[in-house]
Amino acid sequence: MRDLEEKARQAQDKKAVLGPDIDLDAYQSEPVSHNYVEDLGDLSKADKKQMLQAGIDAEETDRSGTFVQKDTAVLHAHSKQEGLEVIPIREALKQYNWVEDYYWKLVAVDTDKYTARAHLDLHNGYVIRALPGSKVVYPVQACLYLEKEGLSQNVHNIVIAEEGAELHVITGCAAAAHLRRGLHIGISEFYVKKGAKLSFTMIHHWAEGTMVRARSVGMVEEGGLFLNNYISMKPVKSVQMYPTTHLVGKGAVARFYSLLVGSPNSEMDVGGRIFLKEPDTRAEIVSRAITNGGKIIARGDLVGEVPRVKAHLECHGLILNGGSIHAIPELEGKVDGVEMSHEAAIGKIAQEEILYLMSRGLSEDEATATIVRGFLSVDIPGLPPQLKAEIDRAVEQSNKDMM
């Protein structure tokens, strides 16, 4: 721990490789107190509404556990199912020695000033763990909510699917509608052990003045499956993240799907990077980006380090109404016998498609909305129906916003 602290201190002023630099001193970091609620029903109506937008259901219907953090304080954390743990990370670090084996083990604490900040001034975050062999059928829901004006919310999350376990997590990050300035620093570390399956779906629902710097790294062991979905369709001032996953066991699989909508004045620099380090590993990165006036950089990087690996990257962009999309797909094959491919395309909605739909009776706006919805509807295999429904809902809502 002392070692971490030392490293973090040295990186305090280290600028990130990507994304506009943020002056951390411009944000306050003092803890904001909010009361813990035993019963999610006791959350304020406004809070519930905002969280629902990001896929968090206060009723907990078809959910196996819940974690809610508002600003710097944890409002609620509990698991409804045996074999599943949902613990605030500060508490976990204090109470359980094993947590240290996962804390800053994949993400380097001295990556940049944001990781440094997340360690030196950690507010909270969650540890979600499915014990060996346990099948957590319903998703665990987690919400990181930003309400306090001018706050830098520093969060660290660890998700572990132990050997043979199955775990689905939906994380909604949301900001209060009135928030003009806020910063979210989020560190995530994912451990998918032998034969385990983890799906992690993150829905961002920020406000126009929110800055986001996320640093996330995952590791998948032999026969494990990691599905990582990212949805961001609401205005955000600037988000930069390049989640990375290492496939370190034979036959491990990772799939990244992201759906991005760039609103005017939004800047998104979002990517995905997967290292294939063992034979028979497979990786797929699929992204769909629409800009409605925002600036989007969609990155993707697949690195094949050993023979007999398969990887595909697909990056499609649609410029709807001004703005720009910069697709940067990269493939790195380092030995003989890798099979890697990518396709990238950026375009606009074809007039021919609009007219085709209009000739079936849809108005021009309805036709455009139908095409956009189609563009964003990516089939994600292995996702439980509740999460698919949340993604569909986000797409639907975004469609309404754009029209």
Place this chain on the structure above:
Amino acid sequence: MLQIEDLQVKLGDKEILKHIDLEIHPGETHILFGPNGSGKTSLLMTIMGYPQYRVTGGKIVFKGEDITDMPVDERAQLGIGVSYQRPPTIHGVKTRQMVQICAKGKVDAEALAEKVNFSEFMERDINAGFSGGEIKRSELLQLMAQDADLLLFDEPESGVDLENISLIGNSISNLLQRDFRVNAKKTQKEKREERTKMGLIITHTGFILDYVTADKGQVLYDGMLTCTSNPREIFKCISKVGYEECVRCAI
């Protein structure tokens, strides 16, 4: 009724339809013949209202309403439908969804799909990787759902294998109320007299005539309607002497 009066149309700078006069009465089906590039598809697209086909003169009246400047979707709602020859693929939009769009949700999509042997394609993205015959069946399925009154068919038999040609021919016949199924309540004559659906079918090969009866044949040559007669007679004539003969009537 569809009335086209002295219609002149430009595509870009090129005049592609020249002083077209055409009337299709309720219950009538016309066959439109013509060599490649004569303007057949342009005529269909102009009737449907595709904006790149610029009407520079004349008018189109449908059900008593001047639709010359009406947008495509309003024409569709008024009861005009097209079976396209090469419809676009729309990724993420399923065939089932298209059927529901056509019918505004008021139809049993599954039952309709069964009629054109298309059930297994309902979850596929519309037109994505469809073969020639699959496209036609998908188009027919959508037209069935739309229940239009004026049906425009752009080469419905092109690219269709022998196995499917009768399915497609008979489906078109049904859509145009031209089947001869025995009905206990009505005689064939009564059925004929009560027909309301109007059809305009572009054909290149004439195969469709083996399945669908028609009232009139029209020849479009170099943007002009040069000939109106019995469709079988026209087809036979073209088969014997080719479209070169049409030049003489186009002058």
